[in-house]
Amino acid sequence: MRAEDFILKNYNSSIENGSVKWSSPSNIALIKYWGKRENQIPENPSISFTLSNCKTITEVTYTKKETSDFSFEVHFEGKKNEAFEPKIRTFFERVEDYVPFLRDYHFKIDTANTFPHSSGIASSASGMSALALCLMSIEQELGADDTLDYFNKKASFLARLGSGSACRSIEGELVVWGQNESTESSDLYGIKFDGDLHPNFKNYQDTILLVDKGEKQVSSTVGHKLMFGHPFATQRFAQAHDNLAKLKTVLESGDLKAFVKIVESEALTLHAMMMTSIPYFILMKPNTLQIINKIWEFRVANNSNICFTLDAGANVHVLYPENEKDSILEFIKNELAAYCQNGHFITDHVGNGAELIKK
Template sequence: MIKETAPSNIALIKYMGKEANNIPSNPSLSYSLPHLLTTVEISKTDASEDQWAALESEYAIELSEKGKARYLKFFKKLKDHFGLSSNYLIQSANNFPSDAGLASSASSFAALTKATYSLAKSELDTEAFQALGFTGEFITDREKLSALSRTGSGSSCRSLFDTWSEWQTDFAVEESFSYSKLLHLAIIAEEDKKEVSSSDAHIKVKSSLLMEGRTARANKRLADLKNALNEKSWEAAFEICWAEFWDMHALFETSEPSFGYMTADSLMVLNECRSYWKANQDGPLVTMDAGPNVHLLFREDQKSCYEDFIKIFENKFKIWGSES
């Protein structure tokens, strides 16, 4: 039995809009969240085809028939790539709720890619494995695996890295900045399954007039954010991240027909964040994915600020935190 895990990630420069094979319309930059994990186990089965089942966990994964077919289709693609012919049982679990804007697709597809890579390493001889272009060292092979994982779920290509990663085209690469470790809080404004999946959002936003110029705006913010993170210009990073997630949500709201993820509670959380910054001239980086929940990232020296936000929201919302 093979067992692997992969983290969720939160993009600060967003991936929204894509071409064939999940090639992004614009670059993205993300931070991995190792406290939000998907676990995948793979074992051989005597069944006539590959199967999927949920592992026991507090947040049991409930895949629709469409979702299950997508996951197994991607596993078949990975098996073909590695030359694996047996049938297997895939079991997976998250330690956080799916479909609630916490990037469960990213972590689940990345974990499946890692697990299939480990499976191939255990079943193929060294020469056959290396003939596929892999060294057998995960750190060395991550970029190649990132390109593979991207074809299953675009944002999953960023969930193969420990902290920062940048995705431009085929694969993601590791990045490093002056802020090497951040604290994370996710304020869960709503746990219900999203009415519009992230995959559907990528298609729908093409109808927004604001898509014109989106790539240029994302490229500019990417360069500005990398500069701010390197120079420890935290307030500048906050402003860039704030503008970026609003840019993405504006695409949703101006699509034809329009759709959206923000709720009254989302807006309440955002207003609290802005008020905190105004009162203290400091605060967390704030962002949202394609969902109603708000993500906050803190410097390591902001533990008191981190605790302030827990106190602000703990009696109103469920909170997922890296320090809890």
């Protein structure tokens, strides 16, 4: 589909008020998206596991108004939060051509996370996807006749304009974003992985080790901009295409050893891009490196399929198949939790995507 296919042309603006509520998960990229062009178009394709427990729950109440300006208020975890307003305004400005009813109503946005905000878990992905889904439900309330396929694609399209990775949080288990030759995909929205997923990767586990719960050292927006003129950008983008093609074969064959190699290499490459940019950043903490080395030691000693991945921060996502859950959780509790801030970690697993709570 093209961007113009998502423009809402007819809707019933006489509806006075209403309320919708969605829960949308975070996701963890296996092939990393890093670098983007204008209008949130990715420089390279990515694929991610959709999570289950780490999610944002957002309720949007809308009330008819007379003025033509954007009108909204944001409440985060029960308290009014003006810090979020600039990002929401920017989002509204980007999507208003596709959801023109934004200027017809005042919106009260009540949102909360099940995980620490700005802690290296993709809160922008879950938050912007939840908001995009609420807007799509409002679009339906106003008379738009959306099929499920169109609904999900447009929700992903809108979410992308708020946060690139948010387009991968609408559905599950695996979502691809970014045009490439190896899978069905689009630069405009995320699409469910079209391969035949091997049982080895069903209900895959992700335990998130919270090494640093503070604000990220570098925002994703700043980080992506560092790829402009990066000396290794061209090679990195080509590598992502190649790794996605390899990973598709791995996900279909069930080759866990090959999965580990690709996923860990992608995580380290992401951080290598940050360390070799101008300005340069080291986002890992000493405890991040301690955890990685412990994981490598455990994998060799136990012939395990445990591996790690990282987003653009210090926290570590520990990935492993469900049949190793008991032994790996014991390892995490006994040896890795000590490297987490206040011993805090979150157990999660691959989920099926967003859920409508109230309409």
